[in-house]
Amino acid sequence: MELQEFISNFADQFEDTDASEITKNTIFKDLDEWSSLLALSVSAMAEEEYGVSFKGDDIRNASTVEDLYMILKNKL
Amino acid sequence: MYNPFSLSRKTILVTGASSGIGKATAIECSKLGASVIITGRNRERLNETFSELENEGHNQVIADLCETSSLQNLVTGIEHIDGIVHCAGITKNIPFQFATTDKLSEIINLNFFAPTELTRLLVKNKKINKGGSIVFISSVSGVLCSAPASSMYSASKGAVNGLIKGIALDLAPRGIRVNSVIPGVVETNIFEAGVISEEQLEENKRMYPLKRFGKPIEIAHSVIYLLSDASAWITGSNLLIDGGLTLQ
Numbered sequence: 001m002e003l004q005e006f007i008s009n010f011a012d013q014f015e016d017t018d019a020s021e022i023t024k025n026t027i028f029k030d031l032d033e034w035s036s037l038l039a040l041s042v043s044a045m046a047e048e049e050y051g052v053s054f055k056g057d058d059i060r061n062a063s064t065v066e067d068l069y070m071i072l073k074n075k076l
Numbered sequence: 077m078y079n080p081f082s083l084s085r086k087t088i089l090v091t092g093a094s095s096g097i098g099k100a101t102a103i104e105c106s107k108l109g110a111s112v113i114i115t116g117r118n119r120e121r122l123n124e125t126f127s128e129l130e131n132e133g134h135n136q137v138i139a140d141l142c143e144t145s146s147l148q149n150l151v152t153g154i155e156h157i158d159g160i161v162h163c164a165g166i167t168k169n170i171p172f173q174f175a176t177t178d179k180l181s182e183i184i185n186l187n188f189f190a191p192t193e194l195t196r197l198l199v200k201n202k203k204i205n206k207g208g209s210i211v212f213i214s215s216v217s218g219v220l221c222s223a224p225a226s227s228m229y230s231a232s233k234g235a236v237n238g239l240i241k242g243i244a245l246d247l248a249p250r251g252i253r254v255n256s257v258i259p260g261v262v263e264t265n266i267f268e269a270g271v272i273s274e275e276q277l278e279e280n281k282r283m284y285p286l287k288r289f290g291k292p293i294e295i296a297h298s299v300i301y302l303l304s305d306a307s308a309w310i311t312g313s314n315l316l317i318d319g320g321l322t323l324q
Contacts, residue, residue, distance in 0.1 A: 036224065037171060037224040056276070
């Protein structure tokens, strides 16, 4: 799993937020479109693409997209 | 003592009795005088429930209701019963775009096909006594409303809603009643493994006019009403127990 690929998959869950707005340093919970439903989408995406899922705490403990990537990487 | 909700001289089968609503239902049924047959997949946890049953004459059967042989085995071991409570079930919070047929099958298998087939086998083999009562633990989700990322769960409970009405008609000539309870969110460990955070749960609680989730024992008591002769003229209905959630 590469960081760039994860960022792209992460950005893919958004409708109104342009992919160019999302980088490894993006504080994703500050994005207007972020919601609990999006958190579930990100978790389902992780399961579908990488075979592991996030728990509620994982997403709560992450601040940037890269944090999330690292959490996921540690589960692989 | 006068008690129209008594279950004495009744034998009640409770599925999903290892935890949550099933566990509470089994224990409360035993306290109201029923002989209880409990089933679950986890031997250790099922045994825990078994040890908490009051009075004598109970049984426990380890069974995976999604396996045909396991189901057959359970049905063969049952002589006659007066009630079934279908508590075994799962929930998955998955946004619709990720709701693949495989994931949907897993939920529908346990929430819909398993209780349907168990009921059918018990009916076909004439194991349910006249005056019997079948209760499905359904949900407000899928019958009156849904929730984000709950389409698959709602679909399974919506299917149960249709099923109980049809079975209620088919079994009425045998004097067997079929109903469901449709709770709002109940505090069970069905959430423990989930992706939903504590904050999210607190926020969800505020949606309830009574400002909290339900307790397993409260669902158990509504089930007991439907099992008892106090509800002898009720069939094909959904008993709403939701802290006022669907009022607004």
